[in-house]
Amino acid sequence: MNNNYIIIMAGGVGSRFWPMSTEEKPKQFLDVLGIGKSLLQQTVARFQTIAPAENILIVTSAKYKKLVAEQCPELLESNILLEPCMRNTAPCIAYAAYKIKALNADANIVVAPSDHLITNEAEFIRIIENGLDFTANNDALLTLGIQPHRPETGYGYIQANSVNSDQSSVISKNPNIGSEGEAYETMPNAEASFSPSEPVPTIREEIKRGVVVESPLKVAAFKEKPNLETAKEYLTAGNYFWNSGIFLWSFKSILSAFERFVPEVAAIFQKGEEFYNTDKEQAFIDEMFPTCTNISIDYAVMEKANNIFVQPADFGWSDLGTWGSLWEKRERNEAGNTVVGEKVHLFDADNCIINMPKDKKVVIQGLQDYIVVEDNEVLLICKKEEEQRIKEFRASIINE
Secondary structure, three states: OOOEEEEEEOOOOOHHHOOOOOOOOOHHHOOOOOOOOOHHHHHHHHHOOOOOHHHEEEEEEHHHHHHHHHHOOOOOHHHEEEEOOOOOHHHHHHHHHHHHHHHOOOOEEEEEEOOOEEOOHHHHHHHHHHHHHHHHHOEOEEEEEEOOOOOOOOOOEEEEOOOOOOOHHHOEOOOOOOHHHOOOOOOOOOOOOOOOOOOOOOHHHHHHHOOHHHOOEEEEEEEOOOOHHHHHHHHHHOOEEEEEEEEEEEHHHHHHHHHHHOHHHHHHHHOOOOOOOOOOHHHHHHHHHHHOOOOOHHHHHHOOOOOEEEEEEOOOEEOOOOHHHHHHHOOOOOOOOEEEOOOEEEEOOEOOEEEOOOOOOEEEEOOEOEEEEEEOOEEEEEEHHHHHHHHHHHHHHHOO
8 A cells, every 4th residue: 555645735826926817717727837737737747756646635725626626637536625715724734634544544644735836856756755754754744945045035944953963852763653663763863974073064065965965854943934134144054944835744743743732623623534535524524624723734733843854955946926936937038038928029128027828919128027917808017026016906906
């Protein structure tokens, strides 16, 4: 039996990608890269190398059931989990985890958003497989931390301890976890040649030596999105990583965490154990899910537990949260423009991101650093540096 399970969260409305992304068809269901596959389809395909299709669950809003079924016909209909309302990521993950428990109590789980971009999929798969080996053999909650390349203010950060600090005390040696019931010994610390009297290398130096990449680190703290000055300090320090929102854990570990830190959420989904994977499941969820606390997994569990680890990684990750982040990841011409649309003509334009309907004839002259998007009967022309106002622009149209 394959114990690997994937939970893909696909319920967001993607308002920052308006007008291309709408509440009726948000970002995760769109081909924002212009490659013929939606972000959700790319995510599902990526994880099918980790787990069989029958072990992949998608949690989404009830109104997106048809979209998910159309885009992911390889998945079981029963694995499309429908939230009757939005309650943030902790209830979303708890629902999926308890449903998985009814199928396989030895499950080893990856939780990931549906709308992220991964450009180095081979490295991503390697990191995930190593991480699943770690969580299968340790009572640990693991998150992936992305090696920062710039002082980014749009992401939360994870502060890690040094790889050379003593981590043996923070992993529980659980005799019920591991091959043939044997307790798993904690991962190695520094190289055998390391001496406490020598200067402790920075994590950046350790990554270059290949130490950190293979060994999860104890998390010291989670940090909110910083201002530019703080982001620069994080980058210089070397032991801060972008919070990817990708998690790995065994069902036993996350169940224990839910019961300890958000028992009110755990109690709700425990009540449904007789209904999961039956024709009564949806009725139970429709009744009980709205009673859940609206809380993220970060606040509910990750910032409270003492068995949290981060795996530093660099596999070409972006959360594609903004048009600007999409501009960075798309292929650009010599003038720095990235264009979707077969009949777009540019003159004296630089560093623009342009999304036009396939047959729309468009001439753009003299724009620098602009977003130009037409979709859903709306034309948006906006400076890239002002894109944080897109929600404001969207509201003005919706309220007309």
